[in-house]
Amino acid sequence: MGGRRAGRSGVGARGRSDAAGLVVFEDEVLLAANKPAGMLVHGDGTGAPTLTDAVAAHLASEGRGAVRPQAVQRLDVETTGLVLFSLDRATQPALDAQVAGHGMEKAYLAVVRGSFPSGERTIDVPIGRDRHDARRMRACRPGQGKPAQTRVRCLAREGGRSLLLVGLITGRRHQIRVHLASLGFPIVGDALYGGARSTAGLLLHAWREGVDHPVTGARLALETPWPQRLWPARPLGV
Template sequence: MEWVVSLPDRLDSFLAREGRMLSRAKAQSAIEEGHVSVNEEVIERPAHRLQEGDRVEVADEAFSAKASTMEPIDLHLEVLYEDKSCFVINKPAGLAVHPGAGMGEGEQTILHGIAYLFTKERLAFSSESVLVHRLDKETTGCLLIAKDPAAHAALQKQFEARTVKKTYLALVAGIPEHTSATIDSPIGRSGTNRTKMAITGASALREAQTAYRRIGAADHVALLECDLHTGRTHQIRVHLSSIGHPVLGDGSYSNALSERLTDDLAIRTLCLHAWRLTFESPADRKNHTVTAPLPLSFSAILKKLSIPPVDA
């Protein structure tokens, strides 16, 4: 379930009033168990302050009597990094990270695959303490998973403090004028379509910065390396679209050129990849950088355009 905040409020109070919770205590429990995210970041503090325009999402597990259980399904998830506290998987396109509103009955999610990995390694699985952040359904790449509640809390603090470095690769329509630049444009919920974000005609604009560097280009298509300085919903997609260079395969923020190129190149999914993730592991307190190889479909487009592949 998902809501957009219209007035500043405490997270637990908001859910008790708007979120189909039976009581404030139950709302607090759902938050503390990791079922609630704000602007795609898991929040476990009931007193977290919401601002106008924030997107609050509650996973379906919060309304289930068996919230901590999930059927293990072997989704053949690629594990890119693992230690005693966490692991990083290479998320494929087309799979939601967790069950949510609008999904079909029995639809598989990344959580089902994570449950399988936990079962395989004889780890205690609890859906409340594994997800630290989210990726959109069609976005691929690095997804960090905690192995236990202590690791989950430690990693979540890093995301809240913005010490985790997230680098994406994006194929965009058109070639940006500048080789590198930082887009500094506040983002808010669209005033005309509440499922979209915008930088104009939006409510409750919040600061957002995306740095990009052009690392390849050919035939009206550019390959960009993008670093998020903030973590707003759809930030890269909105920012790149705002400067006239939408991500290919993005039906929500497209323009005429991106739609034509998406058709000409037979692109079937969003060309946005969570390429690198740098974080401090709770296991050894050292920084680790994990790189996710590009999906075959993404690499095939680069080859078709004769854009050199990126270094690992």
Template sequence: MAVAAEQAGTRLDRLLAGAIGTLSRSRVKALIEEGHVTRDGTVVTDPSESARAGARYTLLPPPPVAAAPQAQAMDLTILFEDRHLIVLDKPAGLVVHPAPGNLDGTLVNALLAHAGDELTGIGGEKRPGIVHRLDKDTSGVMVVAKSDTAHQALSAAFASRDLERAYLALVWGLPSPGSGEVDAPIGRHPMDRKRMAVVARNGKHALTRYATERGWGAGCALVRCNLATGRTHQIRVHMAHINHPLVGDPVYLRRLPGSAKAVPQPARDALLAFPRQALHAETLGFRHPVTGEMLRFHAPLPPDMQALLTLLDGNPS
């Protein structure tokens, strides 16, 4: 479309959504951010851009994708499986369900190959069986439903926090006190909508209990975090909020605490080069949704995090 003089200055996503008529403004905004809009042949990625008089904007939507994800065989570390559920140890780097930018190669694709028709229709076509998720670069224990009964019961347990979830996080600095609570509401960052933050208004209640498992001087520590609530990026946001950001966190590690200088070489270089947030879902406990039996599962630290601990102990292999 060509921008008329009276349309100049209008926010781009609003202008295009109005002109197209069949797409919501939020969908148009996402398409702009994904690079599907050009201005006079130049890609535009800022939805808030003020439209320029005389400029020609073109929206080139991505090709359609299959409504349902396809089965893709992958190696999975299964901790438990029966007719109703699967408990697995998710590796870091694996996306849980298809989304823009990751339309295949996800855990859902692997589960469809592993469980086949047992997952059909469970929890929605894009995320069958998924009742909770871990971030792409967080490793550890997950449970997936294989039946409607299990899906409903597990979803209710996660919603009511009637379960045990414990994570291990390698953080910069040594928390003081060594154990405690972070009770601070979490919402969208007011200046960066892709990040979460502790906010004064319009946040959701978030409570993390932490305890220091090991410390290496004042430089860094291995901390166990238990979730009393389950907000997006909760541990990452809360630990950064108390000035102990996670090692390797690409979003919330904005500035190293001064105590990080206390970590000796070569461990300090390894921590600085760690390519993901050093966060692992170690324990998941819940009642079986059908039998009522109390189940508790553990996943050992993955090799990359264990290698950091070995370096910190001064025993490089």
């Protein structure tokens, strides 16, 4: 979970965050968007605006209205941060294969209440569905549920809260939320898993991602601007 910065692919790359804060990286075949809170990645039939709609509008403003962006990963509606879009059908399978094979490294920032222990740890607790509440997942005993591993390191503590850097080894539904709650540190704003109330919403952000470019094979290191919604100042050395 070391430091990475936004990268360039060499394929007409425009590695930057645009004026609206939407685009973190863009070239001819790939776009990385910075999803705001409360926005779905895909439509759910209600007609609510989606991140896919926002990316399509951005492409149209650049004269690329014929391109149909396809998200290759998802975030919960309350979670903010990086979502990758394929802009080219021919190269999308290479991105899909990385998702399926866990070839993408993704690091999240999360804020929890209390003083989280120092040092890096790996949470190795299976996750399964909560049969009493269809909205929830749950931590399971060994031999139950599906294997799930999460790396966690505390970056800072202040005001009775801790800022955590979280890396996914597996990618189960609600994995970070369930694993942190299982340790007694639910994410601030996560009412579903017992987190403290927050006017800023769920304090979970997909901050960094490493992905192999589907054309050049170069490793891209993508990073959103620092999410002040979670933690006002970026800690030194992070």
